[in-house]
Amino acid sequence: MCIGKRIKKRRKELGLTQVQLAEKAGIIQQSLQKIENGTTKTPRNVQALASALDCPPEFLLFGIGEAQDGEKSINSNVSLGPTLKAAVPLISWVQAGAWSEISEIKEYDADRYLCPVKCSDQTFALKVHGVSMEPKFYEGDLIFVDPEAECIHGSYVVARLDDNNEATFKQLIIEGGQKFLKAANPNWPEQLIAINGNCTLVGKVIFTGKAL
Numbered sequence: 001m002c003i004g005k006r007i008k009k010r011r012k013e014l015g016l017t018q019v020q021l022a023e024k025a026g027i028i029q030q031s032l033q034k035i036e037n038g039t040t041k042t043p044r045n046v047q048a049l050a051s052a053l054d055c056p057p058e059f060l061l062f063g064i065g066e067a068q069d070g071e072k073s074i075n076s077n078v079s080l081g082p083t084l085k086a087a088v089p090l091i092s093w094v095q096a097g098a099w100s101e102i103s104e105i106k107e108y109d110a111d112r113y114l115c116p117v118k119c120s121d122q123t124f125a126l127k128v129h130g131v132s133m134e135p136k137f138y139e140g141d142l143i144f145v146d147p148e149a150e151c152i153h154g155s156y157v158v159a160r161l162d163d164n165n166e167a168t169f170k171q172l173i174i175e176g177g178q179k180f181l182k183a184a185n186p187n188w189p190e191q192l193i194a195i196n197g198n199c200t201l202v203g204k205v206i207f208t209g210k211a212l
Contacts, residue, residue, distance in 0.1 A: 024052035087112040120148035133184040147203035156205040
């Protein structure tokens with residue numbers, strides 16, 4: 001069952017119309033209609049809908065957990081995951097390279113994903129491309145990047161080299177005062193890239209979601 005069907009089922013259990021639920025959640029009825037019929041697959045207002053429906057957001061998103069009236073999910077052998085903290089925009093690698101110059105991305109310009117860990121308002125998501133970070137990260141994996149998180153030795157970071165408008169994803173290595181960007185793939189031809197003032201660390205990877 002998808003999120004739209006779970007919302008519709010729960011709404012009917014509570015005897016609410018679409019208009020009533022939309023009013024309780026602080027959204028317009030047309031938006032709710034699109035969520036319930038599956039047109040909107042990743043709604044940004046899950047927390048508000050969950051509160052209006054008296055259930056945890058995980059119940060709507062994944063069908064796990066328990067509603068306030070005691071109804072348990074059919075997947076009762078699955079435990080709750082981490083609490084979802086914020087909806088962050090999925091951006092392109094070119095956009096990530098210029099992130100420090102981007103003041104905002106309007107909500108209608110980007111898909112949004114719920115980040116399961118604490119993060120700043122500047123956090124964004126990227127989809128991994130290429131094989132330079134295998135076998136730890138694979139093509140299509142989702143990474144959440146926080147520009148306000150501290151980048152230290154061993155951190156996985158998104159960086160921009162001054163001669164390239166596009167960002168890159170590597171591990172930060174700091175040894176003897178020297179900084180390097182390291183590929184995780186042992187077969188990658190350029191294992192280490194020395195950075196000496198020619199690189200901007202865009203942000204630290206704070207969470208990873210595996211592609212399905």
